[in-house]
Amino acid sequence: MVDVTIRGAGIFGLSIAWACASRGAQVRVIETVAIGAGSSGGVVGALAPHVPEAWNAKKAFQLESLLMAGDWWAAVEAASGLSSGYGRLGRLQPLTDAHAVEVARQRGEGAAALWQGQAEWQVVPATGAAWEPASPSGWLVRDTLSARISPRLALAALAEAVQAKGGNVVIGEGEDQGQVIHATGL
Known part of the structure; x- marks a missing residue:
């Protein structure tokens, strides 16, 4: 018996399936x-944060x-045994001029207040290292909240995790059973 049918195996559909399967629902x-x-x-x-200014409910949710x-x-x-390619690695952003540096410093103050000490937004001097982005001002923003993920690996891991929880992933046609969620982007 299927409790929930999700139509669409993109990030939204598979994430819904994972959430339902993790809570004990039989998922297709x-x-x-x-x-x-x-x-x-x-x-x-x-996976990059909104700037920490003009704070609102959408930015808080993100x-x-x-x-x-x-x-x-x-x-x-852990459920799938596969890597998603996720890593919270942060990022460096070049600052073009003195005005950009000042705005970035103000945003750093906002991040300190809003990001709950769980991530940082700092203005740091560029070192000129080959791996750094070139910065006309000599300054960079370093944030520790940005992450990267491999879409293909993440989707494969999600599909496998859903199946590891007893769910079924059908490629092709299938019968709707239980509650039906359309996550096809249409």
Whole structure:
């Protein structure tokens, strides 16, 4: 018996399936083309924080999501035995001029107040190392909240984790049973 059918095996559909399966629901994911066949299969900068200014509910929700991502992906990896490619590595951003440096310092103060001490946004001097981005001002922003992920690895890990919890991932046609969630992007 299937409790929940999810149509679409992109990041949204597989994440819903994982959440349901982790809570004991019997899950079926139906994908007509291939896992990650839509936009979920491409590389995007979705794991970078909003700037810590003009704070609102959307930015607070995104911060909460970024902060919980490490544990969430670790659970997926533990269940699946596969790497998602997730890593909270931070990032360096070049600052072009004195005005950009001043704005970045103000944002650093905002991050200190809003990011709850769980990540940092700092203005640091560029060292000129070959791996650093070139900075016309000689200054960089270093944030420790940004992360990277491999979409293909993440989707494969999620699909395997859902199946490890007793879920079923169908490529092609399948029958809807239980509650039906459409996560096809259409």
